[in-house]
Amino acid sequence: MMRAGMGALIASALLLGGSAGIAAQRQGAQASPIYGVRLPKGYRDWALISVAREKGRNNDIRAILGNAIAVKAFREGRRPFPDGAIIVRLAWRYEPSARNDAVFPTPQSFVAGAPINVQVSVKDTKRYADSGGWGYGQFEGGLPNPDRALVESCFACHNKLAAIEPGADLVFTDYSP
């Protein structure tokens, strides 16, 4: 299992190797275009904010983690988020588990498959004044996706939330106790 997970991660990294990933690595680019957001050290140990699923083209299951500043703000219901808050969204393929379903009364178990990508949102009202105070990055196999248009779409999408729920500070996720 662990081995399968690591295999998928390595496979993703190798796939990336053929295109954008190696290019980013060659350029020494460890940060996202536009915002210069990096994959935060130790983020995989951060506390859970919530879980979610996207159907449709994404067809993923996801977890949203936060650093201490972000988690504190979520738990206190504090909006806007203070500077220094970092939210990390991990997405994996949404897959039925034949093994688990062999135990359950009906086919009902869906689990996280291969990792898809990790998206990072960093709150810094000064540095990111032009994008609602948030800087964005998307990472695959540990490397930033260098596609400027993709990274531009982060703010474009999050900013749509401002019209629907102005108090959300452009964050889709609510804390799950």
Place this chain on the structure above:
Amino acid sequence: MMRAGMGALIASALLLGGSAGIAAQRQGAQASPIYGVRLPKGYRDWALISVAREKGRNNDIRAILGNAIAVKAFREGRRPFPDGAIIVRLAWRYEPSARNDAVFPTPQSFVAGAPINVQVSVKDTKRYADSGGWGYGQFEGGLPNPDRALVESCFACHNKLAAIEPGADLVFTDYSP
């Protein structure tokens, strides 16, 4: 948001209050029947092992967290788990998000709703020698469910995994990188 989440938690606690919850509290029972498993302090800050979803009657979305011993074993692919490993599974109602879908191109967003319950597995090969080395408990609104039959069903179900994947040490979840 936070307020809604807390409201749901309080509502769950109040609902429980009418039946088993208060009874358990009155008896001072903070631990599960049979195994005496308690809700571990600080578990909500533990690292994420993976996420999953159960369709059917459960209709939930879930996160699996682990203490440091469990997470280390998961990451190293170590089985059986060492004594002291604790795995905590949190489940929430699986709900479409009309708010998020208003932003996305098609209805596709599902999020965690009200909390359902928290299940705890504790590895202790001596104490729990009769149940494959694992002790179990289920908690609602922070209180242990006192139903012996329900808690007996934990091992009955996990033990079915032994025939399908003997090396899994009765654990359904794999680590998601």
